[in-house]
Structure formats: structure tokens, C-alpha cells
Amino acid sequence: EPEVTQTPSHQVTQMGQEVILRCVPISNHLYFYWYRQILGQKVEFLVSFYNNEISEKSEIFDDQFSVERPDGSNFTLKIRSTKLEDSAMYFCASRWGGSYEQYFGPGTRLTVT
Amino acid sequence: AQSVTQPDIHITVSEGASLELRCNYSYGATPYLFWYVQSPGQGLQLLLKYFSGDTLVQGIKGFEAEFKRSQSSFNLRKPSVHWSDAAEYFCAVAQISSGSARQLTFGSGTQLTVLP
Numbered sequence A: 001e002p003e004v005t006q007t008p009s010h011q012v013t014q015m016g017q018e019v020i021l022r023c024v025p026i027s028n029h030l031y032f033y034w035y036r037q038i039l040g041q042k043v044e045f046l047v048s049f050y051n052n053e054i055s056e057k058s059e060i061f062d063d064q065f066s067v068e069r070p071d072g073s074n075f076t077l078k079i080r081s082t083k084l085e086d087s088a089m090y091f092c093a094s095r096w097g098g099s100y101e102q103y104f105g106p107g108t109r110l111t112v113t
Numbered sequence B: 001a002q003s004v005t006q007p008d009i010h011i012t013v014s015e016g017a018s019l020e021l022r023c024n025y026s027y028g029a030t031p032y033l034f035w036y037v038q039s040p041g042q043g044l045q046l047l048l049k050y051f052s053g054d055t056l057v058q059g060i061k062g063f064e065a066e067f068k069r070s071q072s073s074f075n076l077r078k079p080s081v082h083w084s085d086a087a088e089y090f091c092a093v094a095q096i097s098s099g100s101a102r103q104l105t106f107g108s109g110t111q112l113t114v115l116p
Helices: none
Strands: A005-007 A010-013 A020-022 A031-037 A043-050 A053-057 A065-068 A076-078 A090-096 A109-111 B003-005 B010-014 B019-021 B022-024 B033-040 B044-050 B057-058 B063-070 B075-076 B087-094 B104-106 B110-115
Touching: A005 A090, A005 B022, A010 A020, A020 A090, A020 A109, A043 A065, A043 A076, A043 B104, A065 B110, B003 B104, B010 B019, B010 B057, B019 B110, B022 B075, B033 B063, B033 B075, B044 B057, B044 B063, B044 B075, B075 B087
Parallel strands: A010 A109, B010 B110
Antiparallel strands: A005 A020, A020 A076, A031 A043, A031 A090, A043 A053, A065 A076, A090 A109, B003 B022, B019 B075, B033 B044, B033 B087, B057 B063, B063 B075, B087 B104, B087 B110
16 A cells, blocks of 8 residues: 655754755655654644646745655655754655645654753 | 544453544534554554545444534444553544645644553
């Protein structure tokens, strides 16, 4: 069964450093998403991506964040200058155009020190 | 804006007992509703979904959920819980926006503990 994959599973970085979180969505899916879950809190929407552009973004997704689909398979989230409060689990999700259910990857735990 | 409320932060049941996890949503139109499960260290796995039609929907692992428009609820049920069901359960609603991205709004989650 196709799955969404994410790498790395855990990333530790220092405050102010840039990080890139990588995702490989399910191959025939058209919509791609990033969510985050700060420890003990709700899963929160960050951004959605369709047809090679951002379609929706939340207030959390400020200028420090960017997304890219550099090729036909990868979907990346970049944080330019990490802050302590960026420490969270980041989930990638994808969905096929004809349905509304999203399939999630296993997440990348980002720890900013 | 839509919202999802899961009133129970933590539920403990004995193995073999029945289970009901509550979910209430606030949404102006017909909602697209989901239940996801997150086991420790794992991602979010889709258990079931409701879009339209029959208000009782069946999912994986023996779970079912019932959509009740009059109560704005979408409660998750299982007749007999297994120890492997211990996990965190999230209810979510798909947001209808000007586009078609339909990002999900999640509840706070309910942590399920299963006693032997």
C-alpha cells in the first residue's frame, strides 16, 4: 500500500539555523500539506500546495517558512532561521484530487536548541 | 471558523469493554469529518471518514462512527477494545475555503488507555 514518507525522523538544530524537512507524497496525489504538532498540543495546519503553488497558508506560516516541490516526487518544508518555538513534530500529508481524505507521513520531530 | 472539540482528554477502559470517544464540531455547512489514530512515535492513520449518505460509517480495526447533525457530533465507537487500541485519537473536519485545499482542523485529541 502506498505511503507518505518523511525524512529525517528526527532533526536537532541550533537556533538560527536553516532546516529542510523532506516528504515524498503518494505518487498520484495532487494536494500536499504540512502540519505541525507542538508537544501536548493540537495538530495545526501550516500550508497546502497544489499545482506547484501555495493554495492556503495559516498565520503560523510566516516568511521564515517556505515550501517547494523540487521534482516530481519530493515536497519540502524549509525553515530559514529556526526558533526555539519551532520545536514540534512536523507532518506531511497528501490527497488525491477526487477525494478529501488526507494521508499522513510518520512525521519529523524537530528539536531546536 | 470551524472548530472541533473532543471533551475527553483521557479515557481508560478495560480490554474487551466497549468504547465511545466524543467529538463535536462547529461548522456552517455539511462537514467532511474524519477520525485519525496516532500510536506512540507514529504518524496519523485514517480510521474512517464521513462525507455524506449513511450516517453510520465503518472504518478500519473494527471502529465505527455516527454522524448526528442535530447534535453536531461524530462520535467514534468500538464494541470491544483490544490492548493494541491504546493510542491517541483525533477527530478532524475538512475546511471548505475559497480554494479546494480543504485543510483539516483537528480536535485536541483523546488519549486512550486500555487496562488488561
